[in-house]
Amino acid sequence: MSLALAERWVGAARLAARLAARLAAVIAALCLASGCASEGGSLSYYSQSLVGHLDLMRRARPVSDWLADPATPAPLRERLRLALQLRDFAVRELALPDNPSYRRYADLGRSAAVWNLVAAPELSLTLKTWCYPLMGCVGYRGYFQREAAEVDAMAQQAAGLEVSVYGVPAYSTLGWTNWLGGDPLLNTFVNGAESALARLIFHELAHQVVYVPGDTDFNESYATAVERLGLARWQANSGQAIDDASASQRQRDFRAITGRARRALHTLYDSSQSEAQKRQRKAELLAAMRAEHAALKASATGPWAGFKGYDSWFAQANNASLALQAAYDGLVPGFEQLFEQQGRDFSRFHAEVRRLADLPRAARRATLQANP
Numbered sequence: 001m002s003l004a005l006a007e008r009w010v011g012a013a014r015l016a017a018r019l020a021a022r023l024a025a026v027i028a029a030l031c032l033a034s035g036c037a038s039e040g041g042s043l044s045y046y047s048q049s050l051v052g053h054l055d056l057m058r059r060a061r062p063v064s065d066w067l068a069d070p071a072t073p074a075p076l077r078e079r080l081r082l083a084l085q086l087r088d089f090a091v092r093e094l095a096l097p098d099n100p101s102y103r104r105y106a107d108l109g110r111s112a113a114v115w116n117l118v119a120a121p122e123l124s125l126t127l128k129t130w131c132y133p134l135m136g137c138v139g140y141r142g143y144f145q146r147e148a149a150e151v152d153a154m155a156q157q158a159a160g161l162e163v164s165v166y167g168v169p170a171y172s173t174l175g176w177t178n179w180l181g182g183d184p185l186l187n188t189f190v191n192g193a194e195s196a197l198a199r200l201i202f203h204e205l206a207h208q209v210v211y212v213p214g215d216t217d218f219n220e221s222y223a224t225a226v227e228r229l230g231l232a233r234w235q236a237n238s239g240q241a242i243d244d245a246s247a248s249q250r251q252r253d254f255r256a257i258t259g260r261a262r263r264a265l266h267t268l269y270d271s272s273q274s275e276a277q278k279r280q281r282k283a284e285l286l287a288a289m290r291a292e293h294a295a296l297k298a299s300a301t302g303p304w305a306g307f308k309g310y311d312s313w314f315a316q317a318n319n320a321s322l323a324l325q326a327a328y329d330g331l332v333p334g335f336e337q338l339f340e341q342q343g344r345d346f347s348r349f350h351a352e353v354r355r356l357a358d359l360p361r362a363a364r365r366a367t368l369q370a371n372p
Helices: 003-034 043-059 063-068 074-094 146-158 194-208 217-238 246-268 275-297 311-316 319-329 331-343 347-357 360-370
Strands: 104-106 114-121 129-130 137-138 139-144 161-168
Touching: 043 319, 063 074, 074 194, 114 146, 114 319, 139 146, 146 161, 146 360, 161 319, 194 217, 194 347, 217 319, 217 331, 217 347, 217 360, 246 275, 246 311, 246 319, 275 311, 331 347, 331 360, 347 360
Parallel strands: none
Antiparallel strands: 114 139, 114 161, 129 137
């Protein structure tokens, strides 16, 4: 083999190694996004993950291209400009990553990026987990097609579990696909309320800062705390409240109602009552939760007067949906207190969260639950 040919062969080998490493990163990212689960995984399942994500990436174009295109509708143009402002604010004021994520846009032609499945036992608020290569175990499994999620949901129900399938407007690949252009802005969320857009961008970027394999509650509560704190900082800096006061009150009431129900159900499930007694009491507690929601809606005035946005959730509420909601809210007060302890400085806050992430799971929880 000539020296020139040998050099070319070594160069090709290095390129192949880099591509293999990048493909491994994509696979790991897709495992997070839509679940290359080691339990019950299959070639077809992995295929839908890969095809779905690559289709999403293929549709994405730089926001600058959309803004320069005269065919871009004016309302979309305005939302994309706002998204870029929020993206830059996230870097400048919230110490979130400065990378390609959320600087491109894609129209998927559907209402959700993916559909997630969650499941829980009849008498427990512990989510079933699926274990992902490199990412640990999480309490959900995602699909790029709702029909596939529904088929899996029926299988989980046949195994005796309560299930919930819900659309997800966006997901984070933890920055592992930034070399492909990063996670894009999507039609599934960019046209929502300004506050919702801000929250989502801040939330998903937070996952790129800290992610603990196998600890859904920690990861989601941290990202939820960042979105809430970030929105408050954005409002203070912009001089205008972009959040709807009525919507905020409904969210607080929703968290309060479901929090009380979860605590009562936890106590019930941990009690020494018979399974038959637990089933009867569970039905009573869920009925009381729905009645509390109905009473708020029945008000002639106020933020709930006739509002139907939560009707479907309460109608279908079960252990799976209640446990999922806890994963996003349960540790948020502890993170918010930690932010205060760090002088409301986002860089120091993220650093302290990274320190907690290195602790054993029990120690992380003990620290956060002692904070509120």
